[in-house]
Amino acid sequence: MKIVAVCSFGVGSSVIAKMNIEKVLKAEGRDDIMVETADLGSVTGSDGDLFVTTNEIFENFPEELKDKTIVLNNFIDQAAIKEGIDPRL
Numbered sequence: 001m002k003i004v005a006v007c008s009f010g011v012g013s014s015v016i017a018k019m020n021i022e023k024v025l026k027a028e029g030r031d032d033i034m035v036e037t038a039d040l041g042s043v044t045g046s047d048g049d050l051f052v053t054t055n056e057i058f059e060n061f062p063e064e065l066k067d068k069t070i071v072l073n074n075f076i077d078q079a080a081i082k083e084g085i086d087p088r089l
Helices: 013-027 040-045 063-068 078-088
Strands: 002-007 034-039 050-053 069-071
Touching: 002 013, 002 040, 013 034, 013 078, 034 040, 040 063, 050 063, 050 078, 063 069, 069 078
Parallel strands: 002 034, 002 050, 050 069
Antiparallel strands: none
């Protein structure tokens, strides 16, 4: 499985999200899930199974990926990340 953290440019908040998602997954013993980053412009080229982004980015997200997307308000709060991604794993 692959999770893709998405932000405007793919190098700022998505990297923070990636690191915190990886911490949550590691704590759960989920070494079978890869986490990558992407920017909004290239997200359609990603082969992610699950996408994570913010409300602002989600408004402009490609329609075909919205069903596979989790919207988080905070990329730092690991409890919120866990709550968002666990039901979809």
